[in-house]
Amino acid sequence: LAIALMEHRRFTPEHFRTFHPGGKLGALLAKVGDLMHTDLPLVGLDAPMSEALLVISQKGYGVTGVVDGDGALAGIITDGDLRRHMQGLLDLDARAVMTPAPRTIAPG
Structure with missing residues (x-):
């Protein structure tokens, strides 16, 4: 019935x-759009890691996206990336630490 x-x-x-x-x-x-955050913290490719660490900490997600000059996602910096680059981390920029071309999915 x-x-x-x-x-x-x-x-x-x-x-x-x-x-x-x-x-x-x-x-x-x-759907992904029902669950995802839309205010992902972002830094530029040439951002010093001291700046990237502050941005990561501000939102509390433990991650930041790295965008190119056009605002397109070029990479992502995760907790794992920080651990892999502990030696001299503050002397690096976001481009050197990020995981390039992360997998993405559309909200729908």
Whole structure:
């Protein structure tokens, strides 16, 4: 009966996700845009690591994106990157420490 009613009302998985986001099925139907942060901290490629560390700490995400001159994402600096570059970290710039070309996904 419930399925017949859903079909009659043309109730789609998108409707279910919208009206029941807290359940297991709602969680499976969640989109990246529902979960992602839109205020990622960013620094330029040539930013000194002292500046990058401050930016990382300000947002509390433990990460910063690294953008090129056009504002396109060129890399990302994570906690792991900081650990790998501990020796002389403050003498480096963001370009030297970042992981280049990180994987990204669209909000949809």
